[in-house]
Amino acid sequence: KAGVTQTPRYLIKTRGQQVTLSCSPISGHRSVSWYQQTPGQGLQFLFEYFSETQRNKGNFPGRFSGRQFSNSRSEMNVSTLELGDSALYLCASSVSVGSGSYGYTFGSGTRLTVV
Amino acid sequence: GESVGLHLPTLSVQEGDNSIINCAYSNSASDYFIWYKQESGKGPQFIIDIRSNMDKRQGQRVTVLLNKTVKHLSLQIAATQPGDSAVYFCAENMDRQGGSEKLVFGKGTKLTVNP
Numbered sequence: 519k520a521g522v523t524q525t526p527r528y529l530i531k532t533r534g535q536q537v538t539l540s541c542s543p544i545s546g547h548r549s550v551s552w553y554q555q556t557p558g559q560g561l562q563f564l565f566e567y568f569s570e571t572q573r574n575k576g577n578f579p580g581r582f583s584g585r586q587f588s589n590s591r592s593e594m595n596v597s598t599l600e601l602g603d604s605a606l607y608l609c610a611s612s613v614s615v616g617s618g619s620y621g622y623t624f625g626s627g628t629r630l631t632v633v
Numbered sequence: 634g635e636s637v638g639l640h641l642p643t644l645s646v647q648e649g650d651n652s653i654i655n656c657a658y659s660n661s662a663s664d665y666f667i668w669y670k671q672e673s674g675k676g677p678q679f680i681i682d683i684r685s686n687m688d689k690r691q692g693q694r695v696t697v698l699l700n701k702t703v704k705h706l707s708l709q710i711a712a713t714q715p716g717d718s719a720v721y722f723c724a725e726n727m728d729r730q731g732g733s734e735k736l737v738f739g740k741g742t743k744l745t746v747n748p
Contacts, residue, residue: 624676
């Protein structure tokens, strides 16, 4: 079956601009999580969506936002870009059941460079 | 606080040897753990997971051991191959909010397999 698809793969933006990244989860996975990966901070949780609702959020400023559509596809948006936002943004989809979420599968990521 | 750390940042082994990658976690309430492999330019690839009601789980050439007493996780790779060269992350599933969890990742161990 198809994996997690993230688009675009690469982006170069200028400081102050905004950017929107897209993630299509594995078919049947209704939970989508976003992570930021940098050499200095490693992998850090941004937020998680399930059934179009944000269920969990990490410690990132309000410039980082997201949403999920009825088909479980998700987008994340970063406004007023800063140089420090340069990172690999990863999306993971998972199966969410009553006892928890399992089977986190990551996409290949979107490499964002802010200049 | 939240902390999932790896004891060794780098590990170099000879092809055919067994590899052991270690991970310490801090939250005794965490009940689900995952090991990921990340190759350059790619997203993390799921290797194996384990729930806290288990001490050991085996996959193809990989074994994960969980010691809840000392909050320690390890990944064993049998007959390590050059294709196993990558950065390995452990992740802890924690912080339930409304049925959602987030993954907290260790900093990663770079495994190099010498032919």
